[in-house]
Amino acid sequence: MDSRRRDVLKKGGGVTLASLLVAAGWLRPGDVLAADAWNKAAFEAKSLDSTVKALGGSSPAQSKEITFVQTPDIAENGAVVPIGVASAIANTTAIAILIEKNPNMLAAVFEIPAGTEPAVSTRVKIGKSSNVYALVKAGGKYYVAAKEVKVTIGGCGG
Amino acid sequence: MADPMRIRAKVSGSMTEVKALMSHEMETGQRKDSSGKTIPAWFIQDVNVMWNGKNVLSAQWGPAVSKNPFLAFSFKGGAKGEKVQITWTDNRGDKRTDEAVIA
Numbered sequence: 339m340d341s342r343r344r345d346v347l348k349k350g351g352g353v354t355l356a357s358l359l360v361a362a363g364w365l366r367p368g369d370v371l372a373a374d375a376w377n378k379a380a381f382e383a384k385s386l387d388s389t390v391k392a393l394g395g396s397s398p399a400q401s402k403e404i405t406f407v408q409t410p411d412i413a414e415n416g417a418v419v420p421i422g423v424a425s426a427i428a429n430t431t432a433i434a435i436l437i438e439k440n441p442n443m444l445a446a447v448f449e450i451p452a453g454t455e456p457a458v459s460t461r462v463k464i465g466k467s468s469n470v471y472a473l474v475k476a477g478g479k480y481y482v483a484a485k486e487v488k489v490t491i492g493g494c495g496g
Numbered sequence: 497m498a499d500p501m502r503i504r505a506k507v508s509g510s511m512t513e514v515k516a517l518m519s520h521e522m523e524t525g526q527r528k529d530s531s532g533k534t535i536p537a538w539f540i541q542d543v544n545v546m547w548n549g550k551n552v553l554s555a556q557w558g559p560a561v562s563k564n565p566f567l568a569f570s571f572k573g574g575a576k577g578e579k580v581q582i583t584w585t586d587n588r589g590d591k592r593t594d595e596a597v598i599a
Binding site for chain 2: 377417437444446460461462
């Protein structure tokens with residue numbers, strides 16, 4: 339009986355803490371860039387606008403201060419395409435990589451704490467020739483830049 | 497348990513450059529096996545990089561990140577002999593933490 343009571347207390351306590359955090363504005367529902375939990379909605383979104391929305395922003399502005407580094411114009415193997423994104427926008431707090439023609443656009447979101455360079459490199463899969471978007475969150479606003487990557491062998495067939 | 501990551505951390509000027517290669521299938525959930533059954537998605541969802549108890553990068557990934565993911569970035573600070581620690585968690589709840597000494 340005692341142990342059951344503790345279970346109830348634990349569960350109750352958990353819910354209360356989470357809702358308190360939401361109420362206090364520490365955990366904003368739907369804001370991946372502030373919350374710790376994996377943002378399912380953002381990773382399942384199928385367009386740029388709905389991805390940005392799921393990330394907690396709206397209509398990103400085009401920016402020339404976002405640059406692609408070590409990103410090829412033509413990728414021979416779509417399964418491994420190096421993508422590097424650097425942002426020169428002040429107070430950049432997050433960088434996301436999106437691939438327009440993949441089944442789900444969002445590939446990765448990086449949170450950049452103060453003291454870390456707003457530049458990240460990784461490798462992604464690109465199904466077919468597509469625009470790659472670099473989405474940057476800076477000072478609470480969203481910015482975007484695009485680059486076309488042509489793929490000669492797709493990355494999603496195996 | 498997955499294979500260890502390969503992590504390299506190197507001081508360059510006032511920055512420390514971190515490069516990591518993780519060992520993971522990163523299955524998309526879009527592919528089918530020879531009998532036509534969909535292979536379930538299996539990929540790293542969260543990545544966290546710590547230096548001296550401070551978070552220097554965190555990431556959320558989808559299945560579009562390549563197999564055996566690569567990650568490179570730089571942070572301010574860091575000295576030879578200090579440690580950089582990387583943890584990932586995949587969608588099955590598996591976790592792995594590895595660390596490297598800054599060179």
